Amino acid sequence: MDEQGPEGRGQRPRGRGLHDRVLESLGPAITAGDYPPGTVLRTDELERRYDVSRTVVREAVRVLESMHLVESRRRVGVTVRPTEEWDVFDPQIIRWRLAGPDRPRQLRSLTALRSAIEPAAAALAAEHATPEQCAELTEHALNMVATSRGQQLPAYLVHDVAFHRVILRASGNEMFARLGDVVAEVLTGRTQHRVMFSDPDPEAVTLHVRVAEAVRAGDAEAAERYTREITVGALRELDILAP
Amino acid sequence: MDEQGPEGRGQRPRGRGLHDRVLESLGPAITAGDYPPGTVLRTDELERRYDVSRTVVREAVRVLESMHLVESRRRVGVTVRPTEEWDVFDPQIIRWRLAGPDRPRQLRSLTALRSAIEPAAAALAAEHATPEQCAELTEHALNMVATSRGQQLPAYLVHDVAFHRVILRASGNEMFARLGDVVAEVLTGRTQHRVMFSDPDPEAVTLHVRVAEAVRAGDAEAAERYTREITVGALRELDILAP
DNA sequence: CCAGCAAATAAGTATGACTTTTAAGTCACG
DNA sequence: CGTGACTTAAAAGTCATACTTATTTGCTGG
Incomplete structure (x- = not known):
């Protein structure tokens, strides 16, 4: 893709952590319906999209999974779960949905x-x-x-x-x-x-x-x-x- | 500690994932008050305690952190947060507390x-x-x-x-x-x-x-x-x- | 006594090698 | 043809290690 010098990766984190950045992008996207239930995300695709390492993606996915927003299965990928299964009481999900459509x-x-x-x-x-x-x-x-x-x-x-x-x-x-x-x-x-x-x-x-x-x-x-x-x-x- | 052969790590996972095993042990312990608020856990200590890799511990900690059960800070460690800050509506926390004292x-x-x-x-x-x-x-x-x-x-x-x-x-x-x-x-x-x-x-x-x-x-x-x-x-x- | 600098520490991130699960395809046999 | 057992391959899961970054602590000189 785009070379960005020997430092390795681009823009400095700025936020509390990279995983948060991914979470704060994926979470709202999912709750907003950008990835409808059933959509499959692959971790290596997310790595490239956010230009972060597997470690970071996996941590974000783990959190999403704990909110029942997605389900991660081997040989399949990270699947967006049906709306009814989401933890609608999770303050973070409430926040994301209040910020969305x-x-x-x-x-x-x-x-x-x-x-x-x-x-x-x-x-x-x-x-x-x-x-x-x-x-x-x-x-x-x-x-x-x-x-x-x-x-x-x-x-x-x-x-x-x-x-x-x-x-x-x-x-x-x-x-x-x-x-x-x-x-x-x-x-x-x-x-x-x-x-x-x-x-x-x-x-x-x-x-x-x-x-x-x-x-x-x-x-x-x-x-x-x-x-x-x-x-x-x-x-x-x-x-x-x-x- | 105890040698367990050239295979490296002991008992087979059995559960859905190692991080779950850690989570299902740490979560109940924290909500039960075994680690009172203010207690500091270090990740390398947890690695040894559960005999898992850094990756696994970090994923579990991330989830705990998303529930506001703990806070992870650099140069400090993973601190148990005060009870009032916990996400008491989280189904998992409810389950853990129902199973505890x-x-x-x-x-x-x-x-x-x-x-x-x-x-x-x-x-x-x-x-x-x-x-x-x-x-x-x-x-x-x-x-x-x-x-x-x-x-x-x-x-x-x-x-x-x-x-x-x-x-x-x-x-x-x-x-x-x-x-x-x-x-x-x-x-x-x-x-x-x-x-x-x-x-x-x-x-x-x-x-x-x-x-x-x-x-x-x-x-x-x-x-x-x-x-x-x-x-x-x-x-x-x-x-x-x-x- | 305090500002500011230096060192130590623990979490954060990246990466490559390897393992495990499992969907899907294949092939032989009924 | 259908069916069941076997093989393959894809993707997540795990591990070990090297390296980065933020932050506390404490030291040092003004």
Whole structure:
């Protein structure tokens, strides 16, 4: 191909590692559907394509394989697996799909997920939240009120995200807590699609305050109910729920 | 150490690959807490421990790293990351933890998760289920009724698991659908801890029939409510919910 | 005491030789 | 023709080694 001097290989790595570079190229390509399920990739082909050694390709393939994105078989090659088998909860896959053409569909899935989880998390938070977490919660809620009017959407978003993170963390359930990033992504994504001039729904803002109060009071039932009202709004926006 | 002849390395692989063997040993060990967060593993140490080459160790480490179980840094080694950073939704990690001393805690987390998801899934299923799926649902529900008395717990479990799988799949949400394995694991785990002579709660059985009816009728509200009653029972069993 | 340089260390990468699995093709026999 | 056993070859899997690069540690001189 192209000679590039005695140094051997071209452009310097730059990233954390070569395998990451391959992964960050192959992963998005597969999840975007550039290589439909059934497509067979051969490692030596990938070596040439990315101009890296077998070592690097194999490491990337191993990771892809652990996500059930591909399957590597002898005498066959690296086969892209059917979509239904992918580890759709893998944060990396979520990230790749959010960055690709599947973004709308992914956002809908994630919204449905968060709408199911958050009310339950709020109920648990009402029973497990520490005083510090309660304080954080009310603080964020008040800040949401303060930034809810006058085109301060970016600032509002920061507190909105923080609020929901605290709820999830305070639930005491490690799996719920892990969904903080997902919720952040959904909330941010929603804001981007909204007209930047429209302020947040005042009722939604009030609901956040109510949730904070309920959690502080240890009222699980109320915390769950108010949170559900918040998430129902999110579902309606995407027509997931019948009006 | 121990000489093993001119062949070079000992016992034949047997598994799908050497890296898997390493993974299936290291993963459980880390998730079980044998190597607490902060522990540093050096690759050449692992090479010797498992009697495999650098290549194999690195591939296993890459996978562990993609799960955020460890972090590999130059001049430092492979460090076990704090528990909060683990990808607790990774099916493999879930499996490892269910097989280890963390099993009870893991089952509680998963039960809370499923209790949050399934009612929402049932509501969506009522709107999206195909006639075939409705048929499957009623069939499994009827089979549950049939096997609910007279120490037929294993048979009952099969239909119970199948029932919940159909609900999750019929929701039309790929992420919900992916939780089928988790629910299966929780249901199975619950049965194991139960006295094998006690038949399932008759009310729970009835609720499954009601859910099937509601889904068939397209009544999302009812499907959600009945499913919630089922999962609330599961929560109470583990004292996650206040009585 | 600190800046900056030097050395040591462990992971990262490349490469070539070899092994193992297995799909696919071949051939003899019914 | 079909069928089953045998052969072949293709591709991943593994290993050993040489070399590169980043980063910590610590030393050294201002």
